[in-house]
Amino acid sequence: MTEILISPQLAFSALVLGSLYSLIALGLNLVYGTMRLLNIAHGDLIMVGAYATFWFFTLTGMSPLVGLPLVAGIAAAIGIILYFSIFRRQLSGIDRVERIEANSLLLFFGVSVILQNTVAMMFSGSPRAYQFLDTVYEVSGLMMTGNRLATLVIAAILLTSVVLFLSRSQYGLSISALIQNQTAARVVGINVSRLQFVSFISGFALAGIAGALVSMTEQISPFMGFPFTIAAFVVIILGGLGNIKGGIIAGMLLGFVEIYVVVLTSANFRSMLIYGLFVGILLLRPEGLLGKTRRH
Amino acid sequence: MTSVFSLAKMRFVWFLFVGVLLIAQVPSILGSYWTLIALNLMMWVAMTQSWTLFSGMTGYISLGHVVFYGVGAYVVASTFNSIPLWLAVPMGGIAAALLALVVSLPVLRVRGPYFVILTFGLAELVKFSILNLETVSGNSSRLLFGAPSVEILLYCMIGLVVFATLTTLIVTHSRFGRGLTVIREDEVAAATVGVPVLRYKIIAFTVSAIVPGMAGGLMALKSTYFEVLQVFNPIISFTVVTMAIIGGSGDVRGPFLGAVFLVLLSELFWTTAPQFYMILVGLFLILFVIFAPNGIAAFLDKLQISRRSG
Numbered sequence: 001m002t003e004i005l006i007s008p009q010l011a012f013s014a015l016v017l018g019s020l021y022s023l024i025a026l027g028l029n030l031v032y033g034t035m036r037l038l039n040i041a042h043g044d045l046i047m048v049g050a051y052a053t054f055w056f057f058t059l060t061g062m063s064p065l066v067g068l069p070l071v072a073g074i075a076a077a078i079g080i081i082l083y084f085s086i087f088r089r090q091l092s093g094i095d096r097v098e099r100i101e102a103n104s105l106l107l108f109f110g111v112s113v114i115l116q117n118t119v120a121m122m123f124s125g126s127p128r129a130y131q132f133l134d135t136v137y138e139v140s141g142l143m144m145t146g147n148r149l150a151t152l153v154i155a156a157i158l159l160t161s162v163v164l165f166l167s168r169s170q171y172g173l174s175i176s177a178l179i180q181n182q183t184a185a186r187v188v189g190i191n192v193s194r195l196q197f198v199s200f201i202s203g204f205a206l207a208g209i210a211g212a213l214v215s216m217t218e219q220i221s222p223f224m225g226f227p228f229t230i231a232a233f234v235v236i237i238l239g240g241l242g243n244i245k246g247g248i249i250a251g252m253l254l255g256f257v258e259i260y261v262v263v264l265t266s267a268n269f270r271s272m273l274i275y276g277l278f279v280g281i282l283l284l285r286p287e288g289l290l291g292k293t294r295r296h
Numbered sequence: 297m298t299s300v301f302s303l304a305k306m307r308f309v310w311f312l313f314v315g316v317l318l319i320a321q322v323p324s325i326l327g328s329y330w331t332l333i334a335l336n337l338m339m340w341v342a343m344t345q346s347w348t349l350f351s352g353m354t355g356y357i358s359l360g361h362v363v364f365y366g367v368g369a370y371v372v373a374s375t376f377n378s379i380p381l382w383l384a385v386p387m388g389g390i391a392a393a394l395l396a397l398v399v400s401l402p403v404l405r406v407r408g409p410y411f412v413i414l415t416f417g418l419a420e421l422v423k424f425s426i427l428n429l430e431t432v433s434g435n436s437s438r439l440l441f442g443a444p445s446v447e448i449l450l451y452c453m454i455g456l457v458v459f460a461t462l463t464t465l466i467v468t469h470s471r472f473g474r475g476l477t478v479i480r481e482d483e484v485a486a487a488t489v490g491v492p493v494l495r496y497k498i499i500a501f502t503v504s505a506i507v508p509g510m511a512g513g514l515m516a517l518k519s520t521y522f523e524v525l526q527v528f529n530p531i532i533s534f535t536v537v538t539m540a541i542i543g544g545s546g547d548v549r550g551p552f553l554g555a556v557f558l559v560l561l562s563e564l565f566w567t568t569a570p571q572f573y574m575i576l577v578g579l580f581l582i583l584f585v586i587f588a589p590n591g592i593a594a595f596l597d598k599l600q601i602s603r604r605s606g
Contacts, residue, residue, distance in 0.1 A: 101408050106585045113578035117571040275421040282414050283402045
């Protein structure tokens with residue numbers, strides 16, 4: 001038993017899954033933190049990113065890694081359309097946070113249903129997959145496929161650069177300030193709606209990139225997004241809603257817990273584990289496991 | 297009582313009465329296909345009406361309404377042939393209400409996004425727990441032979457709709473209902489002026505679980521085949537919320553309008569183009585939230601006012 005627990009193989013899997021969860025949660029957190037929008041279509045943007053990558057690869061042979069900026073652009077474009085057609089009006093017309101949260105949930109549910117079924121209508125509902133970078137590398141007994149290694153490296157680079165951007169640059173600090181307190185941010189002269197727009201499309205772009213990474217290692221289908229949405233919500237609630245660093249730590253945590261519990265018990269318990277953990281944490285510490293208290 | 301019942305609401309009670317009588321004629325006049333559709337329609341009205349009793353009034357959006365439906369179905373399916381049905385179906389409702397009561401204290405402590413996600417997560421947790429329980433005991437699916445006919449189920453479901461609708465009507469015009477509405481507008485202010493916030497929320501949450509519990513029990517009998525993943529499908533919760541929003545969640549007529557709208561839409565498109573139907577549902581949901589947040593019911597009122605003044 002202990003051999004399993006200290007095996008580097010398992011730690012590597014957990015690290016890959018955790019970094020993916022962190023990346024997915026980061027996008028969701030940016031949108032919620034700056035705008036209080038509950039994006040339950042987040043997983044469907046991942047799906048769109050995965051499909052875009054799949055088609056670029058199978059039709060033009062473009063490497064998924066080269067296609068990353070393009071896929072990010074497609075997801076961001078969807079974000080731009082949604083922002084101007086729906087959410088800008090919601091944010092400017094309503095001043096009560098509860099109302100914005102409730103409405104955004106319903107609106108994003110509509111968006112989610114539309115995205116899933118449009119893709120299913122265009123490309124059928126059957127799952128697809130492609131093979132890319134699946135050579136196995138061995139480093140002192142640890143077996144890694146190239147695509148998993150690439151997922152880990154890209155996610156790590158993105159997570160680090162976003163955290164550095166938010167904590168070091170003037171622009172990023174303004175976004176952090178906006179996440180902490182919107183009214184105060186406005187008072188000190190931060191252009192709130194502009195930063196909200198930037199965070200909104202960044203969140204979408206990050207989801208697109210995450211989708212490209214997922215498509216390298218897993219089967220894709222029009223309805224693959226929902227489990228990711230749920231995982232992302234579990235992560236950002238664990239880390240404290242709107243708490244960027246907390247979300248990243250919680251993402252790694254969920255990756256490790258999931259991999260190790262499945263190995264120690266059985267795959268049947270995966271869903272129960274995620275929801276049990278989630279409900280338990282919410283009941284015991286509604287402000288999040290790692291979060292600072294933040295009530296409104 | 298009549299003074300607080302507006303004229304429109306009184307007329308609605310008549311509509312309800314006549315409509316119920318008409319739907320009860322469906323089996324003998326239109327045959328078995330339409331009987332099934334009528335049963336489905338009544339099920340959605342009952343579900344949505346019970347949802348608005350808590351979520352519509354307090355503004356706490358629950359994405360876990362299916363859990364009560366599933367628990368009711370589970371009670372009926374697991375006691376099938378050992379407990380008479382006239383007892384098992386109400387027991388399903390009571391079991392659902394008990395579940396609501398037990399979880400209400402911790403669940404109703406949280407608000408906003410936490411509440412939404414928590415209700416969803418709880419429903420999924422119960423689903424997977426029962427699924428594992430059934431797998432361990434080797435019952436992952438059950439057959440229910442000798443269940444009552446669809447016709448009888450329809451009459452029972454109509455009874456549930458009437459019960460749910462009258463409950464909503466009575467609650468809306470009571471001190472209790474006004475308390476719930478104040479909670480929706482401003483919970484802190486409600487507590488300050490002396491509304492027993494927590495107690496009201498717990499009562500509303502518990503009562504709103506009875507009808508879906510019984511509806512789930514009846515629908516389990518309809519399909520003669522019980523599968524956990526089917527009766528706890530989160531799509532049911534989402535459909536209920538969509539119907540409430542489209543019909544109007546603050547109005548006793550809303551669930552009827554929303555359910556009729558979506559059931560008709562699905563009759564038109566579901567069999568020929570299911571994905572197109574879902575896209576339409578998504579579009580309508582977005583359009584209603586943006587342009588008509590109080591649903592078709594409010595739209596009808598506006599129409600009537602402009603006709604009268606014009």
